[in-house]
Amino acid sequence: MCLKDGKNNTLRMKIGFVGLGKLGLPVALAIEDKGHTVLGYDIDPNVKKILEKKKIPYKEKGADVLLKKSKIKFTSLLSVAKNSDLIFVAIQTPHENKYEGITRIPKTRKDFNYRYLIKGLSELSKCIDLQKKKKDVIVISTVLPGTIKKYIKPIISKYINLTYNPFFIAMGTTIENFLQSEMILMGTDKKESRKKLTKFYKSINNSPIFKTNIENAELIKVVYNTFISTKISFINSVMETCQYLPNTNIDEISKALFLCKDRIISNKYLIGGMGDGGGCHPRDNIALSWLANKLNLSYNWYDNIMKQREFHTVWLAKEIIKNKKKKSDKIFILGKCFKPETNLIVGSPAILLKNILEEFGQKVVIWDPYVDGNESQFKTKFKLNKQPSLYFVGTKHNYFKKFKFAKNSIIIDPFRYLNLKKNVKYIPLGKSIS
Numbered sequence: 001m002c003l004k005d006g007k008n009n010t011l012r013m014k015i016g017f018v019g020l021g022k023l024g025l026p027v028a029l030a031i032e033d034k035g036h037t038v039l040g041y042d043i044d045p046n047v048k049k050i051l052e053k054k055k056i057p058y059k060e061k062g063a064d065v066l067l068k069k070s071k072i073k074f075t076s077l078l079s080v081a082k083n084s085d086l087i088f089v090a091i092q093t094p095h096e097n098k099y100e101g102i103t104r105i106p107k108t109r110k111d112f113n114y115r116y117l118i119k120g121l122s123e124l125s126k127c128i129d130l131q132k133k134k135k136d137v138i139v140i141s142t143v144l145p146g147t148i149k150k151y152i153k154p155i156i157s158k159y160i161n162l163t164y165n166p167f168f169i170a171m172g173t174t175i176e177n178f179l180q181s182e183m184i185l186m187g188t189d190k191k192e193s194r195k196k197l198t199k200f201y202k203s204i205n206n207s208p209i210f211k212t213n214i215e216n217a218e219l220i221k222v223v224y225n226t227f228i229s230t231k232i233s234f235i236n237s238v239m240e241t242c243q244y245l246p247n248t249n250i251d252e253i254s255k256a257l258f259l260c261k262d263r264i265i266s267n268k269y270l271i272g273g274m275g276d277g278g279g280c281h282p283r284d285n286i287a288l289s290w291l292a293n294k295l296n297l298s299y300n301w302y303d304n305i306m307k308q309r310e311f312h313t314v315w316l317a318k319e320i321i322k323n324k325k326k327k328s329d330k331i332f333i334l335g336k337c338f339k340p341e342t343n344l345i346v347g348s349p350a351i352l353l354k355n356i357l358e359e360f361g362q363k364v365v366i367w368d369p370y371v372d373g374n375e376s377q378f379k380t381k382f383k384l385n386k387q388p389s390l391y392f393v394g395t396k397h398n399y400f401k402k403f404k405f406a407k408n409s410i411i412i413d414p415f416r417y418l419n420l421k422k423n424v425k426y427i428p429l430g431k432s433i434s
């Protein structure tokens with residue numbers, strides 16, 4: 001097969017695999033089928049037998065066919081380290097059986113077990129150290145956010161350029177999911193690794209590549225799965241609702257939702273900020289939570305949504321209070337509307353925030369240019385022209401981009417859109433610094 005890199009040149013690389021299990025082996029076969037040479041190492045001797053006997057012991061679509069013609073070389077770890085242009089690491093990060101999800105959720109919760117991954121990477125690291133040459137190592141095992149910084153980086157060689165590049169694949173269809181991935185997630189801080197890996201992926205498919213740092217990539221990998229779980233639990237709650245509501249059918253509901261490609265099956269409403277608002281959503285959810293109780297559903301998902309909205313607003317209130325300079329300081333909320341560029345305040349999460357702050361004994365002033373008007377009157381009344389104050393942006397009005405804040409004011413922005421730099425302390429929420 002003729003492979004092309006981004007510049008239409010034929011590309012043939014030596015790809016190393018450490019860990020040829022249920023993820024590693026099918027992906028290694030798919031990469032080999034694109035014309036690359038694959039070298040693999042696994043501590044389990046059975047893997048060598050699988051490659052020799054050309055029989056895969058688990059069901060994986062398309063793997064048998066590729067394995068029959070495969071020339072993957074099973075070799076030593078040292079040889080993988082020495083002879084590969086890129087080294088993928090697909091070592092297991094298991095959970096105890098009780099966290100698999102086939103029993104009720106245990107009372108305790110636990111991280112994955114990184115013992116095998118740490119051991120495998122530290123052995124690979126020693127082999128790379130011997131070469132004294134920079135190598136690209138690409139971890140594809142699943143880890144929780146923060147793991148690589150905490151457990152992996154401290155134990156690896158200075159010659160390793162590390163990338164976290166987890167795959168969005170489902171067991172059983174690993175090969176086709178890898179070859180037709182909806183996106184390639186590339187977490188690395190090294191420019192040269194991004195370049196090399198991008199070139200490699202251009203030889204595999206034309207999927208969009210999302211380049212970010214390692215911590216973001218770790219989080220994206222797991223929340224991708226959580227989002228799928230969220231969709232499933234939501235629709236199953238609606239399914240229960242249909243079971244008890246006469247003349248309703250869950251498949252009709254799904255079919256209608258599939259058509260909503262603007263607001264529902266789209267990137268809308270997937271940007272962190274204030275809670276949901278308006279004249280329909282909060283009250284619909286509250287009414288549905290009443291119905292769920294009446295129908296005696298197994299779990300009140302609708303109630304759950306409203307609780308999350310409320311707890312999120314309590315969290316915002318606490319972030320504001322945390323940033324006050326003096327206990328007696330007033331808090332100024334800019335924006336009352338639930339929707340930017342309108343004067344609509346029904347079901348407003350900004351007003352909910354004001355109420356919660358007052359519950360906490362805070363002095364709060366809320367002002368919206370499209371509801372209350374007269375900025376100069378507002379500023380004069382509270383001496384805001386000269387006096388540094390604490391602001392929270394409650395509505396993402398473009399108006400606030402031109403709002404003049406007195407020197408040394410503190411501005412908390414849950415939408416991260418004001419991007420203030422000079423003379424004030426600007427706190428964009430949802431962006432942590434290491």
Ligand SMILES: NC(=O)c1ccc[n+]([C@@H]2O[C@H](COP(=O)([O-])OP(=O)(O)OC[C@H]3O[C@@H](n4cnc5c(N)ncnc54)[C@H](O)[C@@H]3O)[C@@H](O)[C@H]2O)c1
Pocket residue numbers: 018019020021022023024041042043044047090091092093094116117119120121123140141142143167169170171172174
């Ligand atoms: N299987 C999937 O479809 C899938 C999908 C997404 C993510 N993942 C993640 O990928 C990782 C691997 O999963 P898997 O299902 O392939 O696990 P697996 O147990 O099937 O395979 C892991 C392989 O690594 C080998 N190994 C362990 N220690 C080693 C070492 N020191 N040196 C060399 N080889 C070593 C094992 O012998 C085994 O063959 C996990 O973190 C998993 O969560 C798997």
